[in-house]
Amino acid sequence: MRLLTHNxxxxxxxxxxxxxxxxxxxxxxxxxxxxxxxxxIKNMFSKIDWKALADASKIMGYAELPEEVxxxxxxxxxxxxxxxxxxxxxxxxxxxxxxxxxxxxxxxVNKGIPNMLLHEDExxxxxxxxxxxxxx
Amino acid sequence: xxxxxxxxxxxxxxxxxxxxxxxxxxxRIVGIQAELxxxxxxxxxxxxxxxxxxLLDIGCGSGLSGETISEDGHQWIGxxxxxxxxDVALERETEGDLILGDMGQGLGLRxxxxxxxxSISAVQWLCNADKSCHEPxxxxxxxxxxxxxxxxxxxxxxxxxxxxxxxxxxxxxxxAMRAGFAGGVxxxxxxxxxxxKEYLVLTCGPPSMSTMTPSAKGEDENSCSDEESSxxxxxxxVCISDRHRSRKxxxxxxxxxxxxxxxxxxxxxxxxxxxxxxxxxxxARKRKARx
Numbered sequence: 001m002r003l004l005t006h007n008x009x010x011x012x013x014x015x016x017x018x019x020x021x022x023x024x025x026x027x028x029x030x031x032x033x034x035x036x037x038x039x040x041i042k043n044m045f046s047k048i049d050w051k052a053l054a055d056a057s058k059i060m061g062y063a064e065l066p067e068e069v070x071x072x073x074x075x076x077x078x079x080x081x082x083x084x085x086x087x088x089x090x091x092x093x094x095x096x097x098x099x100x101x102x103x104x105x106x107x108x109v110n111k112g113i114p115n116m117l118l119h120e121d122e123x124x125x126x127x128x129x130x131x132x133x134x135x136x
Numbered sequence: 137x138x139x140x141x142x143x144x145x146x147x148x149x150x151x152x153x154x155x156x157x158x159x160x161x162x163x164r165i166v167g168i169q170a171e172l173x174x175x176x177x178x179x180x181x182x183x184x185x186x187x188x189x190x191l192l193d194i195g196c197g198s199g200l201s202g203e204t205i206s207e208d209g210h211q212w213i214g215x216x217x218x219x220x221x222x223d224v225a226l227e228r229e230t231e232g233d234l235i236l237g238d239m240g241q242g243l244g245l246r247x248x249x250x251x252x253x254x255s256i257s258a259v260q261w262l263c264n265a266d267k268s269c270h271e272p273x274x275x276x277x278x279x280x281x282x283x284x285x286x287x288x289x290x291x292x293x294x295x296x297x298x299x300x301x302x303x304x305x306x307x308x309x310x311x312a313m314r315a316g317f318a319g320g321v322x323x324x325x326x327x328x329x330x331x332x333k334e335y336l337v338l339t340c341g342p343p344s345m346s347t348m349t350p351s352a353k354g355e356d357e358n359s360c361s362d363e364e365s366s367x368x369x370x371x372x373x374v375c376i377s378d379r380h381r382s383r384k385x386x387x388x389x390x391x392x393x394x395x396x397x398x399x400x401x402x403x404x405x406x407x408x409x410x411x412x413x414x415x416x417x418x419x420a421r422k423r424k425a426r427x
Contacts, residue, residue, distance in 0.1 A: 005233040012244030040188040116237035
């Protein structure tokens with residue numbers, strides 16, 4: 001799983017208000033080469049939660065990204081884009097877990113695939129129950 | 137349609153190792169999946185500016201549809217409930233990221249980050265109640281609600297689906313509308329039983345010119361793209377014309393097949409999506425006697 005996906009994922013458990021970002025427990029990290037595409041990276045920049053990405057890449061053993069949110073001018077620097085590209089697309093979490101920041105529930109990551117399946121009692125359906133019952 | 141996989145077992149059990157293997161070994165399945173996902177991408181109508189987008193593939197399975205996305209140069213995240221299918225996707229070394237998850241539990245994604253979503257033959261699974269805790273309406277609501285949140289404004293979602301009947305199609309569509317989507321059903325080749333394919337094309341945001349439902353393939357008038365009832369009407373007209381076909385009329389056609397009849401027949405086959413040789417000056421000509 002790339003950090004791009006980690007940056008999009010949030011915990012979906014019932015009652016959790018802010019399930020983002022999921023804390024990473026890294027056991028095995030692999031690096032896979034990906035073609036560098038500046039257009040995609042620039043397009044993604046505005047959608048990325050920077051703090052989550054910087055923290056996650058640090059846990060994965062890559063501390064090159066700046067702590068504070070950089071402004072748009074850095075997008076012209078090729079060096080920055082390369083670092084951003086590496087953190088976003090090339091760092092893969094192969095084995096480990098994602099942990100919900102509120103409940104502490106562990107979502108295991110196995111062979112790069114996070115298991116986000118919820119148990120019956122964690123499903124976030126009850127909030128919608130009342131409204132749909134009234135207009136079947 | 138007794139062979140619908142939806143009627144046999146829940147998806148995480150039906151798509152076991154054996155079934156998942158078919159999605160790499162059978163060239164027929166691979167071909168169909170690629171064709172479906174190409175058409176879905178076409179309907180997604182992403183802006184043609186060469187910038188790769190982040191797409192969501194719901195029910196990505198073994199990543200066949202994802203491969204089509206990768207070929208178009210986009211990045212994707214795939215979601216599926218079957219671990220066996222995802223293992224096959226790993227073997228195929230697909231480029232997108234894979235998540236084991238249930239779309240009926242809602243998608244746990246941040247709001248507004250996804251540029252588009254496709255799904256090939258998956259959404260109709262939501263209409264099943266495979267466990268005691270499953271309630272199709274709630275699952276549909278959770279799915280469409282969470283999808284609407286995670287898509288950016290103006291983003292599209294295209295679902296290829298096989299609804300079991302009209303009621304199921306209406307149910308799916310009504311929950312999509314309730315979540316705030318605009319759009320409708322596009323039916324390709326509505327006259328053909330084999331090549332007929334349905335796509336649910338949804339757009340985030342209020343109805344406007346950009347949310348118009350695209351036109352379908354293989355239909356002459358715009359009767360089908362309209363609403364879900366059109367399929368019904370089609371059937372009705374066929375029934376009526378059948379009932380009124382008199383014997384006299386059949387005798388007339390026996391007399392000789394004129395050029396206009398042949399051209400009409402070929403046009404009909406074309407509308408079904410069949411491969412038909414082009415019309416030339418030789419079309420419907422008689423052979424020489426010595427032949």
